[in-house]
Amino acid sequence: MSDRDDLRELASQLRRASSVMRAAEETKLAGGERPRKVAKSDFAPTAKPHLESLRPYSPGKPAAEVERELGLTDVLKLASNENALGMSPLARAALESALEDSSIYPDTHCRQLVDEIARRNGLGPECVMFGNGAVELIYYLAQCFLAAGDEVVTSGTSFSAYTIASRIQDAVVRAAPLDGAGLDLGAMSRLVNEHTKLVFIANPNNPTGTILGVDELEAFARTLPEQVVLVLDEAYYDFVDDPRYRGSVSFVLEGWNVVVLRSLSKSLGLAGLRIGYAMARSDIIRTMRQVQVPFHVNVLAQRAALAGLDDDEHIARTLQLIREGKEYLYAALAAAGLQFTASETNFIWVDTGVDAARLFDEMMRGGVIVRPGTGFGAPRHIRVTIGLPEQNRRFMQVLLASITRVKP
Ligand SMILES: Cc1ncc(COP(=O)(O)O)c(C=O)c1O
Secondary structure, eight states, X not given: OOHHHHHHHHHHHHHHHHHHHHHHHHXXXXXXXXXXXXXXXXXXXXXXXXXXXOOOOOOOOOHHHHHHHHTOSSOEEOSSOOOTTOSOHHHHHHHHHHHHGGGSOOOTTOHHHHHHHHHHXXXXXXXXXXXXXXXXXXXXXXXXXXXXXXXXXXXXXXXXXXXXXXXXXTOEEEEEOOBTTBOOHHHHHHHOOTTEEEEEEESSOTTTOOOOOHHHHHHHHHHSOTTOEEEEEOTTGGGOOOTTOOOSHHHHHTTOSEEEEEESTTTTTOTTTOOEEEEEOHHHHHHHHTTOOTTOSOHHHHHHHHHHTTOHHHHHHHHHHHHHHHHHXXXXXXXTTOEEEOOSSSEEEEEOSSOHHHHHXXXXXXXXXXXXXXXXXXXXXXXXXOOOHXXXXXXXXXXXXXXXXXXX
């Protein structure tokens, strides 16, 4: 064979090999296998790109994990504003029989609860919706009202779920600074423009514990363009002591573009069961129902909440505990020369005067977990949940010892 024949034979072998490879590839695809790409980072290459830079919610470590990691026992977590008295006894009693029914799906519309909350607030049931914690309803609101590039206004020192839920929808979040320790409605108002779709206000505010009056809120609501839905998050509504605070259901009754959120995690001690609700005009609630996850509020949560709503005694005991806790902690913090913000909630926002991230670590080693202000843009603050009297005393001891250790 000539050289030319050799070359021809080689070329034809190559053609056959490549057609065999192509056929093999096609067979794989037809069989449902996808060609695999090697991921360049630990973020799925075909996911929505804006999700990569998102900072997911950080709940802090559970006490048991800290105990394991640091070889401690009896770690005290005062970082998530749970009810120090635990669950309402009426709610707990209802759980026994609810367990029986937990093999069937829950009522997806939470009808009994919706009717009860509607009745208590003078609303129609079409104006109430329950959620897997108030936080789920925040995510629903973001899903319903925000498209990429829409804008959201909130405070830079407030509940982080507003920002996270909005960023998931690729919305732009504009955050106003505080005015002292309180929310600055003037600054928020200046951030609103024709692209703004949602405004989130926590009232009382987490982490500062401050409140806004209905009159101030109404003046603010009047400045909002028509396309804006104002979300008034009253997760800590039951804890407010100030008699001038009335909550914001009046906005819903009057037909404003307002959603009021409440949580049963704190007041009824149901944080682990997850349940909260929204009250709004019927068109807003109907819109939110369009994105509702089926059966999102479980059987136990629904039954415990229904029973717990009647537990006035548990709420009264909780409020008394918070009042006494505040009295002790305010005096102890003041005696230590520490600044704090008077709170209308079950937590206190404390200016420790030192680096809060280091203080948080040091306190954790001392067996007490608090929430550092760093995540709220406040590098010297911590937020502490008011606990039982002995827990409050332990918090103060560990706080003061830890401050001494981290002081420059
Ligand atoms: C202001 C605020 N809103 C909503 C929530 C969430 O409440 P839930 O436990 O009902 O989801 C919290 C929880 O800490 C909160 O601080």
